[in-house]
Amino acid sequence: MKRISLFLAALLVAGCSAGSTASAPRDPNAITIGFSAEPANFDFTRTDGTAIPQALLYNVYEGLVKLDENGQVKPLLAESWRVSPDRLSYEFSLRANASFSNGSPFTADNVKFSIERVKTTWGISQKSKMDVVSRVEVLAPTKVRVTLSRPSNNWLFDMTTRVGAMFSPDGVADLPNNPVGTGPYDVAARNRGSSITLKANPRYWGPKPAYETVYLRYFKDSTALNNALLSNGIDVVSAVAAPDSMPQFENDTRFNVTQGITNGEVVLSFNGRKAPLNDVRVRRALTQGIDRRVLLDTAWAGRGELIGSMVPRTDPWYTDLTGVNAYNPENAKKLLAEAGQQNLNLRLRIPNLPYAVTSAQVVKSELNKIGVGVSIEPLDFPAVWLKSVFTEHDFDMSIIQHVEPRDITTFGNTKYYWGYDSPKVRRLLAEGDRGSPEQQVTAMREVAATLADDAAACWLFLFPNLIAAKKKVGGLPLNQISEAFDLTILRRAGS
Amino acid sequence: MTLAVRRSSSPSLWVGLGLVGLVVVTALASFLWTPHDPTLVDAAQRLRGPGTDYVFGTDKFGRDLFSQVMVGARTTLFVGVVAVGVAALIGTPLGVFAAMAPKWLGEFVMRVNDLVLAFPALLLAIVFGAVFGADTLTAMIAIGIASVPSFARIARSGALGVMSTEYVLAARSAGRSRTAIAVRHVLPNIAGLVIVQSSVSFAIAVLSEAALSFLGFGTRPPTPSWGRMLQESQELLAVEPRLALVPGVAIAIAVLGFNLLGDGLRDRYDPRLEVRR
Amino acid sequence: MTVQILRRALIFVVSALVASVAVFGLLAVLPGDPAQVALGVSATPELLAKTRQEFGIDRPLATQYFEWIGGVFSGDFGNSYVTREPIGPQLVDRLGVTMWLVGAGMLVALLIALPAGVFAAVRHRRASGSVISGLSQLGVAVPGFVAAIILVQVFAVQLRWLPAGGWTPPIVDPLDFLSGLLLPALSLGLVQGAVLTRYVRSSVIDVLREDYLRTARAKGLTPYRALLRHGLRNASVPVVTVLGLQLATLLIGAVVIERVFVIPGLGSMLLDAVSNRDLLTVQGIVLVLVLAVLLVNFVVDVLYTVLNPRLRQAS
DSSP: OHHHHHHHHHHHTOSSSSOOOTTGGGOTTEEEEEESSOOSSSOTTTOOSSHHHHHHBTTTBOOSEEEOTTSOEEESSEEEEEEOTTSOEEEEEEOSSOBOTTSOBOOHHHHHHHHHHHHHTOOSGGGGGGTTEEEEEEEETTEEEEEESSOOHHHHHHTTSGGGOOOOGGGOTTTTTOOOOSSSEEEEEEETTTEEEEEEOTTOSSOOOSOSEEEEEEOSSHHHHHHHHHTTSOSEESSOSOGGGHHHHHTOTTEEEEEEEEEEEEEEEEOTTSTTTTSHHHHHHHHHHSOHHHHHHHHSTTOSBOOSSSOOTTSTTOOOOTTTTOSOHHHHHHHHHHTTOTTOEEEEEEESOHHHHHHHHHHHHHHHHTTOEEEEEEEOTTHHHIIIIIITOOOSEEEEEEOSTTGGGGGGOTTSTTOOOOHHHHHHHHHHHHSOHHHHHHHHHHHHHHHHHHTSEEEEEEEEEEEEEETTEEOOOSOBOSSSOOGGGOEETTO | OOOOOOOSOOHHHHHHHHHHHHHHHHHHHHHHOOSSOTTOOOGGGTTOOSOSSSTTOBOTTOOBHHHHHHHHHHHHHHHHHHHHHHHHHHHHHHHHHHHHSOHHHHHHHHHHHHHHHTSOHHHHHHHHHHHHOSSHHHHHHHHHHHHHHHHHHHHHHHHHHHHTSHHHHHHHHTTOOHHHHIIIIIHHHHHHHHHHHHHHHHHHHHHHHHHHHHHTSSSOTTSOOHHHHHHHHGGGTTTOTHHHHHHHHHHHHHHHHHHHHHHHHHHHHOHHHHHHO | OHHHHHHHHHHHHHHHHHHHHHHHHHHHTOSSOHHHHHHOTTOOHHHHHHHHHHHTTTSOHHHHHHHHHHHHHTTOOOBOTTTOSBHHHHHHHHHHHHHHHHHHHHHHHHHHHHHHHHHHHHTTTSHHHHHHHHHHHHHHHSOHHHHHHHHIIIIIIISOOSOSSOOOOTTTOHHHHHHHHHHHHHHHHHHHHHHHHHHHHHHHHHHHHSHHHHHHHHTTOOHHHHIIIIIHHHHHHHHHHHHHHHHHHHHHHHHHHHHHHTOOSHHHHHHHHHHTTOHHHHHHHHHHHHHHHHHHHHHHHHHHHHHOHHHHHHO
């Protein structure tokens, strides 16, 4: 009985803890930013996906280094670092005045603790990025040396991602609910299903962020997200996922818009494990059969860039490869005939996400024109898509946005879902990682060109970074190429 | 008992028939001819306004809206036929059985029936979509199952009425089997009620498909469906309201048509009205 | 009458138990391994096995069912596979939000249907009555989410009078709460109001034909006064029944409306849980929704017994 009355009492105060969200715009020191994917919890060490680092990295958690919007590795908790001539050891000098939000100071011991914890405790795929580390030595409270088992250019870059986040031994007890980092913000409240509230961390070592309070609000529906800004409910749309609505913001004097790039390659992936897609002629035919300009113009309102391989413009080894396997429907038909595949029917199993659903319809229409039948099967994302396409490889083609920085390396992983197996690419990737930065650029260029020529996948377009915001918000990032939505660069307009 | 034919013409009936006829003719015509291929993407014709070439204009893929509406009518009818078919074919015999079976058994059947009623159509369709994969057929079978109870109830109460008439009592005393009575006397006499319920359920199925497609649990792209057209129109609503208007009006016509048809038929067939007015 | 009500209560309890088995059974066959989903893309087989054990999904189905339903009785719906947090408190919170929405939607529906239905009934032979009937037919034909999209476009995006979505609990800010509730409640209530108008109309027409009302009107009362004095109770019997059925419809209609308005209620929780294959959460939500419908039906049955004079006399 007591339980029942408690239950009733809880109901009557109805959703008291669920989502208080609307009061943000009245506070001049607060800003409300709308996102589409909500974090399931705050623990990116054990929960996969992009939503958690998007909210927490650089804002609540910091690493030794960070990635700026031009793709450069910049100091963060490390003031500087020295790489040994054999490129096997990295000596970092740390900031002396940084501390965690629970009061513990940040020292070299935390670096050792955090890096080793990735190898021992983390439960997500990215933990393998730390495999190359063989030893972490604390030289002094602000000096730490990391030794690698082989030279790796990727390692320092990877330290800008979530695996590089610094933790405190007394702050990891309840990571899913209570994140403790050194960043400029601290999680103040969370309303499942609607919002997260960040408050400025008074102990922060760096400059005070422009906004004292940040409300991160989540809208599963892209139109609802747009409408929230149009009706003055929020201040920023972090990523406009309905690109045809951009003119609504551009033609309204209340808003600023930016259009840059992300490192999200929207890929039409081929299942290279089985016939007929293990035949390079078929893959080339499919690639040449799709007019990617038409696809970008219709599916994504022409916003975004065409890419010919798995490299965004911000990577140092970018070259324009859109000419490789360019649109040529006549040649595509010829290639299919050569391969003896005139009556091809393929299953296009896609996540039920806006960009995939729209792109798939264009892919189908285009491939029908070269005589290839396509059946589109939208799968619930993430659960079903991850299970049947990504894990069980039950697909012919799929469409997914690959958002991890420098994910071109996945083509060296023969177990990855696209089942691409090229000894040449694997060798070049290893050479690039081991070699000098110049050698890396040369090797990676060749990797990109090989993938394009092999039609290892069909790169539909590079996802644009579309931000719409109230005029009062300044410092909006042009490009979005790190895993984080970096709140520290936001300014108040005119200041 | 004879079916009471109350009034030879009711405006609901004729308007309903007209609207439903429009949907049916459109759907049938789409098999023979559409002005354009409704799934063909054509960047050059993107977001064209209404004109002579494209009656309702084109969508963001450059696909002809009118052709999509035409083929969408097929989807709508398919949806209704499957859902109502499942519901009527299970529900009607079940209701008749419950009326003719021993009292305890009939009671039990109706209790189970009530239990199914507690699973709302949309909820069932979402769960079915999750279990068996989201597409039109799964959704409609779910909607159909959720509509079984209303058919069973109607059929049972109709059958109970028929069972107490003198000629059925006579037939029973003459030793006719229950099955024979059900087929010869009960089913023909409740047919009107079942048809009325079918029309109403059809409207509900059309609305449900629209809602499910809107949520992404319904018709798969690129098969034209009015519900999905609505969903796709959302981001352009402020700029191109016609993209939402066209499928919205189409849905309203179909639902209105089937509801009016149901009302009109009820006026003709429902014996209760005969007593009442 | 007491016997009647007790019988209904018994049926309710048995139905609820059977429904719980059905919900469990239906979701036990859901494809997608919860352990795989929780661990993400590169889970090792050992880690998977360990997680399955942690979730308890490696045990026989019957054991799982009894443990689950036993927990539900004490308000423990288990821990979510995705967030690994208890589901019960979330459910209560979300149900609270949805109940506000459904309650407000019902209020809108009644505010439309009662006056419109009575008016249409009293004037059912005149043009003005037919117009109301026609409008209600049209209202029934418009899907609720279409109404929602239009309302948002007009009142939030164009006029900017009301928020386009979101949720403020009443305690935090009553004004924000109300302004945020208005559009969703209208979207839900307009369509249901149209449905309800038709029932109110037909039951009022029935009552108007009764002898006692004819007598009352012969004595010089206007039709509205006559209805108010003598007819409302009788007209309310079928309306209450329909109202009960509509509560169930509203509860499910809220799923779609919550999506359009980004309201953190039971519906958005359900859709999220489905796309995450958060099986145990889906199970809990479906059970709560089905129980709510059963409970409403039970209450309607009881009210029907109490309100209906003929049934009262019979007992």
